[in-house]
Amino acid sequence: MIRLPASQNTRVALMAAATSITMVGAAFAAVPLYNLFCAVTGYGGTTTIATGEAGAILDREMTVLFDANVNRNLGWEFSPVQRSMTVRVGETALAYYTATNITDHPITGVATFNVAPFKAASYFSKLECFCFTEQTLQPGETVQMPVLFFVDPLIDEERRLDDVHTMTLSYTFFESEGDAASSDAAP
Amino acid sequence: MSADAATHDDHTPSMWDWRRWVFSTNHKDIGTMYLLFAIFAGIIGGGLSGLMRWELAEPGLQVFNNGFWGNEHNYNVATTMHGLIMIFFMVMPAMIGGFGNWFVPLMIGAPDMAFPRMNNISFWLLPFAFILAVMSMFVPGAGGDMGFGGGWVLYPPLSTSGHNGPAMDLLILSLHIAGVSSILGSINFITTIFNMRAPGMTIHKMPLFVWSVLVTVFLLLLSLPVLAGALTMLLTDRNFGTAFFAPEGGGDPVMYQHLFWFFGHPEVYILILPGFGIISHIVSTFSRKPIFGYLGMAYAMVAIGFIGFIVWAHHMYTVGMPVDLKAYFVAATMVIAVPTGIKIFSWIATMWGGSIEFRTPMMWAIGFIFLFTVGGVTGVVLANAGVDQALHDTYYVVAHFHYVLSLGAVFAIFAGWYYWFEKIFGVKYNSLFARLQFLFFFVGANIIFFPQHFLGLQGMPRRYVDYADGHAFWNMVSSWGYVVMLIGMAFFFLVLIDAIIRRRKADANPWGEGATTLEWTLSSPPPFHQFSELPKIK
Numbered sequence: 016m017i018r019l020p021a022s023q024n025t026r027v028a029l030m031a032a033a034t035s036i037t038m039v040g041a042a043f044a045a046v047p048l049y050n051l052f053c054a055v056t057g058y059g060g061t062t063t064i065a066t067g068e069a070g071a072i073l074d075r076e077m078t079v080l081f082d083a084n085v086n087r088n089l090g091w092e093f094s095p096v097q098r099s100m101t102v103r104v105g106e107t108a109l110a111y112y113t114a115t116n117i118t119d120h121p122i123t124g125v126a127t128f129n130v131a132p133f134k135a136a137s138y139f140s141k142l143e144c145f146c147f148t149e150q151t152l153q154p155g156e157t158v159q160m161p162v163l164f165f166v167d168p169l170i171d172e173e174r175r176l177d178d179v180h181t182m183t184l185s186y187t188f189f190e191s192e193g194d195a196a197s198s199d200a201a202p
Numbered sequence: 203m204s205a206d207a208a209t210h211d212d213h214t215p216s217m218w219d220w221r222r223w224v225f226s227t228n229h230k231d232i233g234t235m236y237l238l239f240a241i242f243a244g245i246i247g248g249g250l251s252g253l254m255r256w257e258l259a260e261p262g263l264q265v266f267n268n269g270f271w272g273n274e275h276n277y278n279v280a281t282t283m284h285g286l287i288m289i290f291f292m293v294m295p296a297m298i299g300g301f302g303n304w305f306v307p308l309m310i311g312a313p314d315m316a317f318p319r320m321n322n323i324s325f326w327l328l329p330f331a332f333i334l335a336v337m338s339m340f341v342p343g344a345g346g347d348m349g350f351g352g353g354w355v356l357y358p359p360l361s362t363s364g365h366n367g368p369a370m371d372l373l374i375l376s377l378h379i380a381g382v383s384s385i386l387g388s389i390n391f392i393t394t395i396f397n398m399r400a401p402g403m404t405i406h407k408m409p410l411f412v413w414s415v416l417v418t419v420f421l422l423l424l425s426l427p428v429l430a431g432a433l434t435m436l437l438t439d440r441n442f443g444t445a446f447f448a449p450e451g452g453g454d455p456v457m458y459q460h461l462f463w464f465f466g467h468p469e470v471y472i473l474i475l476p477g478f479g480i481i482s483h484i485v486s487t488f489s490r491k492p493i494f495g496y497l498g499m500a501y502a503m504v505a506i507g508f509i510g511f512i513v514w515a516h517h518m519y520t521v522g523m524p525v526d527l528k529a530y531f532v533a534a535t536m537v538i539a540v541p542t543g544i545k546i547f548s549w550i551a552t553m554w555g556g557s558i559e560f561r562t563p564m565m566w567a568i569g570f571i572f573l574f575t576v577g578g579v580t581g582v583v584l585a586n587a588g589v590d591q592a593l594h595d596t597y598y599v600v601a602h603f604h605y606v607l608s609l610g611a612v613f614a615i616f617a618g619w620y621y622w623f624e625k626i627f628g629v630k631y632n633s634l635f636a637r638l639q640f641l642f643f644f645v646g647a648n649i650i651f652f653p654q655h656f657l658g659l660q661g662m663p664r665r666y667v668d669y670a671d672g673h674a675f676w677n678m679v680s681s682w683g684y685v686v687m688l689i690g691m692a693f694f695f696l697v698l699i700d701a702i703i704r705r706r707k708a709d710a711n712p713w714g715e716g717a718t719t720l721e722w723t724l725s726s727p728p729p730f731h732q733f734s735e736l737p738k739i740k
Contacts, residue, residue: 023397024316024317024393024397027316027392027393027396027397028316028317028389028390028392028393031388031389031392031393031423032389034423034424035385035388035389035423035424035426035427036427037427038423038424038425038426038427038428038431039427039428039430039431041427041428041431042427042428042430042431042432042435042461043431043435045431045457045460045461046446046457049454049457049460058524058527086450125450125452127449133522133523133524134524134525134526187449189449189450190450191450191451
């Protein structure tokens with residue numbers, strides 16, 4: 016039987032094995048990459064976190080609708096104080112949500128959020144939001160939770176967003192998973 | 203080394219020596235074990251689909267009514283396990299493990315696989331993975347209900363918080379082991395094909411079946427680890443408090459779908475590509491012509507493999523994607539029709555003007571080409587995000603993927619089975635029974651799945667144990683189709699029994715001058731060790 020030197024087979028096999036191990040790594044790298052991708056593109060309605068106010072205030076107006084949802088495992092009532100608000104693009108606005116713990120024990124909740132239409136989500140900038148941190152409510156406690164936001168004036172430079180006159184900000188409150196949750200909750 | 207091999211040639215170990223099989227390092231023996239394993243798993247997977255068709259024959263609960271076997275949950279367990287078993291334990295072992303192990307070394311003129319002992323491990327991991335999967339059906343899954351019923355895609359949260367019992371953990375372990383088996387097999391095939399081709403067999407002279415296996419194992423190598431990663435995340439989400447897919451912990455269940463389909467879409471090409479290779483040989487053999495457009499055929503498979511990695515989100519049009527992203531996935535998905543069309547038209551061009559013989563394998567091959575094309579056309583329909591919005595998770599999708607897999611991949615397996623039966627087992631088969639199997643299979647499978655297009659367009663959703671009365675007629679037709687196909691399976695076993703009893707000595711090359719690949723230059727069955735003297739390819 017004629018055999019090629021074993022080392023050559025081993026080399027190809029090791030390269031193939033390394034490829035498959037790299038792909039396992041790529042699967043796990045998907046977690047940070049996925050967050051990054053969402054933040055950059057507004058994919059799935061991911062909003063932008065702003066550090067300062069918008070540079071300019073335009074004449075264009077935007078109607079912002081507020082939506083609230085509660086995961087069925089969470090014993091809270093959660094609703095927006097105002098159903099909608101009309102703001103000028105670039106203008107900083109303050110909206111409130113109200114949440115009540117209707118159970119007899121303290122619960123920590125965390126909110127996920129998105130903005131529709133998705134294509135405009137990355138232009139929705141939040142300066143301050145209750146969704147950035149976990150919220151703990153005592154039994155029966157009601158709190159008002161603020162969202163400080165503006166619509167980025169750069170939206171006016173995107174032709175494909177010219178038809179956007181309404182944005183819907185939606186939150187869903189979940190019971191926090193505890194320790195594991197805290198650091199990841201606010202991307 | 204060569205003197206050693208020569209003495210080995212004359213003593214083929216006895217068939218009844220258990221060590222020959224358990225400790226086997228022989229690619230032909232391992233291939234045979236893969237094929238028998240696939241038949242066994244196919245019986246169980248096919249039996250599950252029988253329970254489903256029985257249940258769905260009429261509105262109301264026939265089977266899963268706490269009488270025969272479990273409740274409505276167990277119907278979903280049956281759909282889940284039917285899918286997983288048919289994919290991981292029937293089609294993949296038959297095509298890659300079975301025909302791949304048997305004929306890749308023979309076709310490239312190699313004495314064996316590059317790593318014979320690793321080949322042994324690849325095979326023997328599979329029965330254990332299979333046992334774990336079957337066990338999962340009989341341990342608590344969701345609450346007091348037995349088994350995992352969340353569909354073969356294993357989407358969270360149903361597969362995490364939705365199934366708190368050990369069934370899902372067993373299933374994860376089973377798929378991990380099956381995955382390791384496939385990855386080891388892939389490494390083996392890549393090394394074999396790259397390093398062990400006979401002198402003169404350049405990469406552009408390789409038979410198309412070898413090409414198809416090469417592309418397939420590359421897809422496996424790149425996609426299966428991603429599934430392994432996603433499954434590991436499911437496992438840690440379930441048991442160790444991570445929140446990869448839990449929104450309450452900052453995760454995202456949609457990310458699982460992305461990871462799963464990054465594996466899942468190449469996986470469906472993994473299931474069909476070796477079939478493309480098999481069909482090419484059969485069409486060429488029985489048309490007595492070389493395959494039309496050999497290089498085009500080979501690189502069409504490479505193109506299908508490549509595009510297969512960049513279309514995954516067409517399985518997820520309904521998760522809430524931006525329109526622009528949908529537009530990309532629609533366009534990319536439709537591009538697949540181009541290399542697939544090259545293959546279909548090249549097969550037809552091969553037959554064109556050939557002296558065609560309708561031997562048994564050729565009937566299966568032509569059946570394959572027709573049915574696969576039907577499935578391909580509905581695939582282009584489903585590729586449209588707008589249309590898919592309405593058809594997502596309906597029976598139209600079920601009909602589509604059964605046309606390309608149940609009628610495509612399975613027909614290709616039977617085509618290969620009857621093409622190489624004599625070569626593998628060294629005995630002839632009764633071609634009348636084999637043709638009757640084809641007849642009942644072709645008619646039965648079409649009666650099962652064609653009406654499911656209608657059901658899907660009527661809006662009947664997948665994965666439900668019951669349906670509205672308006673769907674009753676075509677469901678009844680579909681279930682009768684199963685009976686017809688079952689008769690076909692009876693003929694399959696009749697062929698086996700007949701061959702075992704009559705033991706007519708096989709010819710080295712029963713197909714005549716059309717069969718040009720190297721396996722036909724050897725006796726049937728081939729010697730236990732072949733090509734001690736490497737063949738020269740001109």
